[in-house]
Amino acid sequence: MFKKTVIAATLAVASVPLTQAQAADYTIDTEGQHAFVQFKISHLGYSYILGSFENFSGDFSYDPEDLDATSVNVEVDVASLNSNHAERDKHILSDDFLDAGEYPTATFASTGFESNGDDEGVLTGDLTLHGETVEIEMPVTLVGEGEDPWGGYRAGFEGSTMLTLADFGIDMGDFPEMMHELELYVTFEGVRQ
Amino acid sequence: MWRNTRSGWGLVSIALHWLSALAIVGLFALGWWMTDLGYYDEWYNLAPWWHRSVGVLLLVATLLRVIWRLMLPAPVARGPRLERIAAHIGHIGLYVLMLVALVSGYLISTADGRGIDVFGWFQAPAFISDLPNQATLAGTIHWYSALALIILAGGHTLAALKHHLVDRNDVLLRMIDPTRSRRG
C-alpha cells in the first residue's frame, strides 16, 4: 500500500512539469522560416536601410492560462546579416560596427513579461549584442494561434523596439543623430512541442 | 618584338608587367586609404569605384598575361642555381598572390550576386555569390594577400636591382627593351 502511494505520488509529481511543458513550450519555426529578425535604420534622414538576420534559433513558453510564465530565448548568428548590399554587409559586420568576428552571436533572454490584456504585453529581457548586455523592453502582440494544416499547433507573435546603438558600445558618432538608433522588429511563429 | 623568346621579353609581356606593377601599387595605396575614409568624405563612394574598376581590368589583363606566358618560351634565367630557383619560386608566388588578391577582391563585391560596374563601360558579371559570409571572408583574404603581394614585390624589386647594379647582367634591361627578344 505504502509502496503504491509513493509510486503514484512520484508519478503525479513527475508528470506535472511534463504536462505543463507540453501546454506551453514552442520552438521558433526557423526550419520552415516563419520567423524574421529585422532592423530598420535611417539613412542620412532621407530613407531607411532595412536588413535582416537570416540564421537564428530560439524557443519560447507561452500559456494563455499563465501569462506570467511567458519566456523567450533567441540566439542569432550575427554574420548572417543581409541588407541587400554585400559591401555594406561586410562593413556593418566589421569592427567599425557589429564586429561579428569577435562577437559572432547575439542573444535575447527574457526576464519578465507584463500582460496588458487583449493579446498584448511587454517583454523584458537581456539583449546581448556586440558583447554588451542591455536590458530592453519590447512590446509584443499575439498575432494568432491555432492548429496548422500539417497536424501541429502554432502561435505567432510580433514585437518591435528602438535600440540606441551606443548602449551596445557601437559608435555612430560619425553619422547624423537620427542614425544613432534603430528599430528592431521581430516576428515568429512557434510550433508547440 | 611582340613575342617572348629565349633571349628577351616581347612587348606584350613588358607592357603587361609594368602596367600591372603600376596598377598593383596604386590599388594597394588606394585600398589602404579608401577603407579609412569617413562616411561624409567626397571619395567615400568614388574611391572604391575606381578601385573596383581598375581591379577588374587588371584581373582580365592578368588572366591573359598568364595564358600568354604559358604559350611562349621565357628568357633564360641568369645567376647561380640557387638564385635561379629562388627567382622561379618567387615569380610563381607573385602570380599566385596577384590572382588571389584579384579574385578575392572580385568576390567581395559580387558576394550578393550583383555585377561590378567598370568605369560605367560595362558590368563584370557575378559568377560566385552567396557563399556563407562571403564578403567578410573574401575581405580578410583580400587584405592579407594584397599585403603579402606588396611585400614580395618589394623583394622582387630589390632582386631586379641587384641583377642590374651588382651582377650587371641584362635581366632588368630585357624587361624594359623589347628589341632584346630578337637577339639570338
Ligand code: HEM
Ligand atoms: C592586386 C590587386 C589589388 C590590390 C593590391 C588590392 C588592395 C586592396 C587593399 C590594400 C584594400 C584595403 C583592405 C583593408 O584595409 O581591409 C582593398 C580593399 C578592397 N578591394 Fe582591393 N585590391 C586589388 C584588387 C581588387 C579587385 C579586383 C577588386 C574588385 C573587383 C577589389 C575590391 C576591393 C574592395 C571592395 C575593397 C574594400 C573592402 C572593404 O570594404 O573593406 N580589389 N584592396
Ligand code: HEM
Ligand atoms: C607590384 C609589382 C610587381 C609585380 C607584381 C611583378 C611581377 C613580376 C612577375 C610575376 C615576373 C615574372 C615573369 C615570368 O617569369 O613570368 C616579373 C619579372 C620581372 N620583374 Fe617584376 N613585378 C613587379 C615590379 C617590378 C619592379 C618594380 C621591377 C624593377 C625595378 C621589376 C623587375 C622585373 C624584372 C627585371 C623581371 C624579369 C625577370 C627575368 O627576366 O627573369 N618588377 N615581375
